[in-house]
Amino acid sequence: MAGIKDVAAAAGLSVATVSRALNNHPSVSPDARARVLAAVEALGYRPNAVARSLRTDQTRTIGLVISDVLNPYFTELARFVEEEARTLGYSVIIGNANEEPDLQDHHVRTLLERRIDGLLVSPADGRSPLMVDAAGGRTPMVFVDRWIPGVDVPVVRADGRQAIRDLVAHLHGLGHRRLAIIAGPAATTTGHERVEAFREALREYGLPLPDAYIGQGDFQADSGRRVTEEFLALPEMPDVVFAADNLMALGALDAVRARGLRVPQDIALAAFDDIPWFVHTDPPVTAIAQPVADLARAAVRALVDLIEGRPPQSVTLPARLVVRRSCGETPSTPSPNRSNL
Amino acid sequence: MAGIKDVAAAAGLSVATVSRALNNHPSVSPDARARVLAAVEALGYRPNAVARSLRTDQTRTIGLVISDVLNPYFTELARFVEEEARTLGYSVIIGNANEEPDLQDHHVRTLLERRIDGLLVSPADGRSPLMVDAAGGRTPMVFVDRWIPGVDVPVVRADGRQAIRDLVAHLHGLGHRRLAIIAGPAATTTGHERVEAFREALREYGLPLPDAYIGQGDFQADSGRRVTEEFLALPEMPDVVFAADNLMALGALDAVRARGLRVPQDIALAAFDDIPWFVHTDPPVTAIAQPVADLARAAVRALVDLIEGRPPQSVTLPARLVVRRSCGETPSTPSPNRSNL
DNA sequence: CTGAAAGCGCTTACAG
DNA sequence: CTGAAAGCGCTTACAG
Numbered sequence: 244m245a246g247i248k249d250v251a252a253a254a255g256l257s258v259a260t261v262s263r264a265l266n267n268h269p270s271v272s273p274d275a276r277a278r279v280l281a282a283v284e285a286l287g288y289r290p291n292a293v294a295r296s297l298r299t300d301q302t303r304t305i306g307l308v309i310s311d312v313l314n315p316y317f318t319e320l321a322r323f324v325e326e327e328a329r330t331l332g333y334s335v336i337i338g339n340a341n342e343e344p345d346l347q348d349h350h351v352r353t354l355l356e357r358r359i360d361g362l363l364v365s366p367a368d369g370r371s372p373l374m375v376d377a378a379g380g381r382t383p384m385v386f387v388d389r390w391i392p393g394v395d396v397p398v399v400r401a402d403g404r405q406a407i408r409d410l411v412a413h414l415h416g417l418g419h420r421r422l423a424i425i426a427g428p429a430a431t432t433t434g435h436e437r438v439e440a441f442r443e444a445l446r447e448y449g450l451p452l453p454d455a456y457i458g459q460g461d462f463q464a465d466s467g468r469r470v471t472e473e474f475l476a477l478p479e480m481p482d483v484v485f486a487a488d489n490l491m492a493l494g495a496l497d498a499v500r501a502r503g504l505r506v507p508q509d510i511a512l513a514a515f516d517d518i519p520w521f522v523h524t525d526p527p528v529t530a531i532a533q534p535v536a537d538l539a540r541a542a543v544r545a546l547v548d549l550i551e552g553r554p555p556q557s558v559t560l561p562a563r564l565v566v567r568r569s570c571g572e573t574p575s576t577p578s579p580n581r582s583n584l
Numbered sequence: 585m586a587g588i589k590d591v592a593a594a595a596g597l598s599v600a601t602v603s604r605a606l607n608n609h610p611s612v613s614p615d616a617r618a619r620v621l622a623a624v625e626a627l628g629y630r631p632n633a634v635a636r637s638l639r640t641d642q643t644r645t646i647g648l649v650i651s652d653v654l655n656p657y658f659t660e661l662a663r664f665v666e667e668e669a670r671t672l673g674y675s676v677i678i679g680n681a682n683e684e685p686d687l688q689d690h691h692v693r694t695l696l697e698r699r700i701d702g703l704l705v706s707p708a709d710g711r712s713p714l715m716v717d718a719a720g721g722r723t724p725m726v727f728v729d730r731w732i733p734g735v736d737v738p739v740v741r742a743d744g745r746q747a748i749r750d751l752v753a754h755l756h757g758l759g760h761r762r763l764a765i766i767a768g769p770a771a772t773t774t775g776h777e778r779v780e781a782f783r784e785a786l787r788e789y790g791l792p793l794p795d796a797y798i799g800q801g802d803f804q805a806d807s808g809r810r811v812t813e814e815f816l817a818l819p820e821m822p823d824v825v826f827a828a829d830n831l832m833a834l835g836a837l838d839a840v841r842a843r844g845l846r847v848p849q850d851i852a853l854a855a856f857d858d859i860p861w862f863v864h865t866d867p868p869v870t871a872i873a874q875p876v877a878d879l880a881r882a883a884v885r886a887l888v889d890l891i892e893g894r895p896p897q898s899v900t901l902p903a904r905l906v907v908r909r910s911c912g913e914t915p916s917t918p919s920p921n922r923s924n925l
Numbered sequence: 926c927t928g929a930a931a932g933c934g935c936t937t938a939c940a941g
Numbered sequence: 942c943t944g945a946a947a948g949c950g951c952t953t954a955c956a957g
Contacts, residue, residue, distance in 0.1 A: 244722065246934060257944045262936055270942055287717075292697040293643065294934035296634045297949050318659050325680060334694055336677050339666060353675055356633040376628075381585065464860070496864045519805070523837045525866035587950060598928045603952055611926055635950035638933050927957085934949105941943085 245286040253282035265290060296358065305546060306354035308338040308347060310367040310389070310431075311462065314490055316516045316535065317365070320387065323539030324363060331547050333360070342428070342461055344368035351377055361546045365389045368430050383549035387542040389431045397555045399542040401533040401562040403515060404440045409564040410513055410531065411444035414483055417571045419511060423456035423481035425470045425491045434462070437487045437515055456481055460491045467494025475502055475510075483511040483570060489518050492528060511570040515562075527567035534560050586627040594623035606631060637699065646887060647695035649679040649688060651708040651730070651772075652803065655831050657857045657876065658706070661728065664880030665704060672888050674701070683769070683802055685709035692718055702887045706730045709771050724890035728883040730772045738896045740883040742874040742903040744856060745781045750905040751854055751872065752785035755824055758912045760852060764797035764822035766811045766832045775803075778828045778856055797822055801832045808835025816843055816851070824852040824911060830859050833869060852911040856903075868908035875901050 247265075251258040256275055264271045264279035271279075282288070296302045307324050309317040321337055328335045336359065338350025347367045351374060354362060361383040366374055369391040378384050378394045390398040414422060424441050427434030442452045455477060458470030467486055471494065474481055486492035492514035499506055506512050506526055514521070517532035537560055545555040588606075592599040597616055605612045605620035612620075623629070637643045648665050650658040662678055669676045677700065679691025688708045692715060695703060702724040707715055710732040719725050719735045731739040755763060765782050768775030783793045796818060799811030808827055812835065815822055827833035833855035840847055847853050847867055855862070858873035878901055886896040 247936095248934080258935080259937080259944055259946095260942085263943090266936080268937095272942055275942080289693075289696055291638075291699060291934055292694075293634055293637045293699050294949090295936075297632075297638050297951085298934080298936045300949070302634065312659055312663050313656075315654075315656075318653055322653050322680060322682075329690075334677075334698075336675075339663060341663075349670075352630075353633075355630055357675075358632060358634050493860055493864070500864070519834055520861040520865065523834070523841070523866060524861065524864045525868075527866075589950080599951080600928055600930095600953080601926085604927090607952080609953095613926060616926080632950055635933090636952075638935085639950080639952045641933070929956090931952105931954090933951090936949090937947090939947105940945090 245288045246291070247288075249286055250279065250282045250288050253286060254278040300358075301360050302358050303332060304334045304336055304357070304359045305361045305363060305543070305550075306338060306350075306357075306359040307335050308340060308350050308354070308362065308364045308366075310340050310342050310347075310365055311490075312337070312339040312341075314462070314488065314516075315518045316388075316489065316533070319535045320365075320539050323536045324387075324543055327540045327543040328547075331543065333543075333547065335363075340367040342367050342463060344371055344430075347371060348373045355380075355382060361385070361550045363387055363542055363546055366391055366431065368428075369432065370430055383546060385542055385546040385549065385555065387538060389433050392432070397545045397549070397557045399538055399545055399558045400560075401538060402559050403437060403531055403533075403562040404443075406531040406562040406564045407437065407440040408444040408447070410485070410529070411441070411448060411450075413529070413564065413566060414511070414513070414570055415448050415450070417511075419482040419570070420450060421456070421479065421481045422450060422452070422483045422485065423458065423474050424452070425458045425460045425467055425484060425486045425495065427460060427462045427487045427491075429459075431462075434487070441485060460487065462488045462490060464490045464494035464497070467491030468498045469494070471495040471498035472502075475499070475504070480510065483513065486512070486514045489514050489516040489521075489530070492530075496524070506569050507571040513570055517565055521565075521567065524569075526569050528569045529567045530565050531562050532565050533562045586629045587632070588629070590627055591620065591623045591629050594627060595619040641699075642701055643699050644673060645675045645677060645698070645700045646702045646704060646884070646891075647679060647691075647698075647700040648676050649681060649691050649695070649703065649705045649707075651681050651683050651688075651706055652831075653678070653680040653682075655803070655829065655857075656859045657830065657874070660876045661706075661880050664877045665728075665884055668881045668884040669888075672884065674884075674888065676704075681708040683708050683804060685712055685771075688712060689714045696721075696723060702726070702891045704728055704883055704887055707732055707772065709769075710773065711771055724887060726883055726887040726890065726896065728879060730774050733773065738886045738890070738898045740879055740886055740899045741901075742879060743900050744778060744872055744874075744903040745784075747872040747903040747905045748778065748781040749785045749788070751826070751870070752782070752789060752791075754870070754905065754907060755852070755854070755911055756789050756791070758852075760823040760911070761791060762797070762820065762823045763791060763793070764799065764815050764825050765793070766799045766801045766808055766825060766827045766836065768801060768803045768828045768832075770800075772803075775828070782826060801828065803829045803831060805831045805835035805838070808832030809839045810835070812836040812839035813843075816840070816845070821851065824854065827853070827855045830855050830857040830862075830871070833871075837865070847910050848912040854911055858906055862906075862908065865910075867910050869910045870908045871906050872903050873906050874903045 340347035460466035517530040521528040681688035801807035858871040
């Protein structure tokens with residue numbers, strides 16, 4: 244395969260000049276530039292980014308480690324991250340942790356060995372020693388969505404507290420009193436924060452959150468199924484199940500359906516994270532929507548600021564409640580008719 | 585950051601020996617190996633994959649260019665591709681073309697410059713010159729799902745012909761006679777093949793497929809919306825709309841709903857590509873399911889065979905019809921109750 | 926079993 | 942504006 248030397252030979256110039264021409268260095272004569280371009284074209288030359296990276300010590304690549312690609316929330320996040328990164332001249336390599344701590348570590352290690360310029364992470368496991376000392380290393384790092392307390396790294400995330408309070412108000416207004424939650428893993432911030440916000444909101448209404456109404460999930464559909472089955476088997480079934488992510492809501496829907504029950508008549512359902520399909524499920528699902536595109540953009544910008552030596556900015560954006568019909572009654576404000584895709 | 589030289593110094597050995605120890609070369613004494621490992625640990629040494637790649641001329645990375653990450657079909661494909669690749673010792677870099685030919689080319693170019701060992705592609709645009717001559721280049725390449733006729737590259741894909749025939753039989757059995765299709769871009773194989781298979785199946789039942797019943801979509805939700813609106817505005821509205829992918833089915837659902845019509849009473853709906861949410865939509869959507877995991881695995885294996893000098897294998901796997909309620913009547917065989925996630 | 930040395934394909938001071 | 946040369950961090954014949 245043609246290298247820069249071949250181009251230089253074909254153009255009758257040194258490799259130094261070819262390199263300059265290719266990198267738009269100002270001091271290259273128009274004539275030289277033209278000959279280089281012609282030679283590149285003729286030989287079908289494609290610069291070797293590996294060699295360039297070794298020499299310049301930058302890969303113009305950022306790593307994105309997410310907990311689960313199959314979760315539409317993260318898929319969307321990844322899509323916007325790539326878009327913003329591309330705009331700023333970076334590629335992104337995605338590492339999918341699949342909610343498995345070992346797999347997360349595998350990807351972090353691999354990305355670090357590949358010398359990515361920066362790392363965007365939504366930690367699947369906040370206790371991973373590797374992750375913690377990667378944060379202490381010299382590879383710039385930013386947390387998105389989930390983060391690790393006590394680790395000094397910028398965080399870009401959504402705050403769902405108010406939206407959860409709105410949700411509880413909505414549920415209370417519909418007469419629901421026995422509210423249950425399917426939580427995410429305790430080792431993740433979003434895993435316990437959502438429970439805490441829920442508990443706090445319930446307290447404002449003088450409602451209890453008994454242990455039996457806190458199901459331990461792992462953000463995957465299966466756990467939503469399992470926890471919901473347990474809820475349904477309780478002597479006093481909850482009026483509402485709030486799933487801390489959309490996949491567990493899917494599982495909950497499966498479980499309710501398997502029992503032959505109906506939403507919301509027999510049991511109500513709400514989810515954290517909105518997805519286009521929630522408009523068309525039976526019934527449409529009330530959900531808390533995060534400003535995913537904005538989060539992705541802010542996260543990339545913070546990371547690139549860090550990479551390029553500017554002060555990065557932590558960002559917290561509010562999530563918002565989108566009322567549909569899965570908790571009862573038709574919403575008075577008609578919900579938008581499109582699925583945002 | 586510690587390099588191999590530092591490790592060598594700390595271990596009191598040459599870099600050559602350190603390198604051998606790290607690469608599990610047989611001729612390294614147990615003592616040397618132990619000292620190397622200790623030094624690596626002490627210094628927190630992380631091998632530089634960029635340097636290694638430059639030297640060995642392999643990156644142990646494959647590129648995956650897909651048409652749209654937000655399409656659950658491709659998300660799932662990507663997930664399984666990564667899994668299989670990891671098993672075989674490769675990383676994968678995903679390039680999301682977003683159904684935009686220019687973006688597809690951008691990613692192909694970037695991946696080639698990064699010297700990935702092989703390329704897995706589902707072409708968003710079969711006419712891209714870059715793509716065609718990349719196929720002729722020396723980077724091993726395999727097509728998944730979509731391919732480019734006339735280009736000599738192994739293809740791993742699903743054949744939906746029989747499933748589409750089954751679908752038409754199902755529709756005909758329910759008394760539907762005016763069948764319409766939302767097609768994908770003509771520049772993609774899946775874009776026109778699905779239309780052809782549909783047309784052929786209709787012919788077997790003596791049914792026409794008038795031009796007015798062929799809507800031109802682009803595999804994105806918006807186009808499904810637009811085309812469906814056109815169908816609904818026809819003097820003679822179709823009985824059924826068959827969307828050539830799941831995103832266009834989403835758009836179709838939006839459009840039907842916006843018009844205040846009901847599925848399947850007013851108009852029936854079916855989709856190519858099954859997704860977990862189709863179990864819970866209102867109504868559950870009849871769809872054609874591809875064996876995604878198997879396709880992903882076969883594609884990676886074919887590519888790695890090519891990379892490692894073994895003869896690759898093109899593979900075609902059958903898709904299958906999953907009957908639910910969106911075309912009318914309750915299916916006699918109860919559909920599975922879980923959403924496969 | 927170990928080490929000295931060449932070289933992968935670039936970029937970039939340095940000199941002219 | 943251009944070129945000769947060093948060097949990025951590894952791996953791998955080659956010699957011992």
